[in-house]
Amino acid sequence: MSGGVSDMTIVLRSLQTRALATGVATALVAIAVALLLVLLSLREAASQAFRRGTGNTHLLISADASPLVAVLNGLFYANAPANPIPWAKFKEIEDGFPWQWCIPTQLGDSFRGSPVMATRAEFLTDFEPVAGAPFQFSDGRVFEEAFEVVVGSSVAQDHSLQVGQQIVFSHGSSGSREGGHEHADHPYEVVGILQPTGSAHDRALFTNLASTWVIHAEEKRAHDTEAPVAEAPTPKSDASSSPKGEASDDHQHDHAHDHVHVDEADLRDDEKLITGILLRIPTRPGSDSSASIAAQFDRMRRDVSITVAQPAQQIGRLMALIGDIDWLFVAMAVVVLVSSAASILLAMVSSMELRRRQVAILRVLGASAWRVFALAITESTLIGLLGAGLGAALALLGGQIATTLLQERVGVVIAGAIDLRSAVLVTAGAVVLAAVAGIIPAIKAYRTSIARHLRPLA
Template structure:
């Protein structure tokens, strides 16, 4: 077996150009197959790790996926707001342990601005119930203080003490900026791998203050200066959503029903885990389509290898005949060609894995910045090993076809062929 394997290696090395093209084809197939699988699983993991320990998310009457997307992932916009009195009523509910108000709608240079209060820094959890931590500075205290996520600081080069201008709405254009009311960065959060990293955090009062004179949606009124605004009370009138943590999980469904049937205004309360499952269900068709494309690319690569082996087989009939004349039995020739296919597949897999990690190292910052997905450079998972094993097995099976043809060729056929 060792001699046959050595012979198979030398045979592959003797056909370098063809072998390299075959290996590259298999490698690209493996990169696509494992790349799609890794991004799919890491996307799910990133979404699942974004919020932890939150029992209910409450917003204006909406679908639960839409509410989850805009309140947690900063994707899309709210259909309606929540009255501040409603927030206070549910925050003081005997079943509620803590409540985090959220106000959305503004932006800064492509990053979403979120109004909240100190409960956010105290109670918000992500991943495995991990709290938010600061790499620099502290929570906001003043009316025009802001705390920014790690991606905001890194992308825009901000540090504690930097001044930023918030824009009205999602589009950060000159005529929509609150340029007379700059905010001062007082804290930078540690990286979390969640949308928190891409968020500018300000107080709820600051959201109210910067919109004085913008009541109609455009800057038509007079906006007082920062000193004047600091002397006024800016208790919020409305918020976008709220996150609730309950004293007991048993009370979740009871409070959810109470919120969904709230008579004073139409509200929706969702359980984050249930909403995530619905989101995965909606995305399952796209996942299956991507996986099907990846599998077809692998099959295409293996068929390319089969074509190469069959073509070279016609050129190697004399080689096979000489091996037979030197005492090699038909099974030795059969094993030789199967091993050649296995060696080519194995090298292609190794090259593919190396290419995958190289591409991930380059693309990781871009994927995290653009899509908020943390594609970690982790070791190969058991499921990925299973996919690799399937590719290797398929490569061996492909090798059986030219091997069987060589097995049936007679010694005289090989010795009498014209070259």
């Protein structure tokens, strides 16, 4: 523009002459908008990650204390379930209904802190970690023989695992009470690496049940034969460890039991321990629900020896629980947004004396009262727009950083979490609030007495 002037020139000059106040108000709006957007997107992302993670399981059975714990342990690897389910119980459940699939799982071992799930091959072929999206292999195949392992994507990435590599598991998870000793005499061969699924399964390894049973049976039998020696009462150890505790004193005799050998065929039923069962009821094509789900749920719930959970329902409850807390954060962000609008109001009102003089001059030059009203509203709205734009950019950046951090620290893939609708709602909300903040200064401008504010400053 070749030096022309417009109403926008007046507004921009006004913002420019009060650069500090404009900057502070804009920054406050930006921070509030960014905060709100990041909170909303993380909230959405977290709930998605949880909802996705239950996959296409209809029912989950464990011996955990509560259904929620069962789901968190069994599908999100929160902890290794403490109580086993006897093999007989599994057979009873498996034969009790024409399931689409019935998959036993056993958790307890770990590889450098990542949980190892012993299960059947169906877990990788029939169970879908995200409903509608079965596991895909980036390399290799499903485990077939004993001591073969398939590795989740984050585990493979974190430890640079490749197909053909030999790895050793530890008993228990790292940091747990019984964690520590390695099954060094039974290395596993990596036969497959999974593609990322965006679920907790990316952080796990999968192997067949027989391998795990064999290892533990060998250790158990070795321990049993050595038991009298191990439990020879010395005053010191008697005082510090419980006689029945298999965990802590297990380590002391190290791998002295290496020679005990068990074959898969030799396994006794009481050595075939599992910690969970995933169940899916046949459904009509294109549908994920069936009336039988509730019926089977109710039937099995009467069995007090097991805990039955509908994973989707449990996650819904968990989200409702977390929801109350994170609404608090959202409410706080809204308060920040409102106070940023208040800062616009303050910035404009505090400069009102200078502004009134300007208004009086504009009125003398022919501007109507409505025009100066509109100028004030435009000014505050512009701060809102600028702040909202900056805030959205900041949130995008913050979202990226948060996503990267979550992926690195927790191994959960959360991508594209900013949902357009809430982004538009938040930025529009900020702009509207800013416009509203301009109303009081605008009214003051509208009502400015020209005559009084034209008098020379005495």
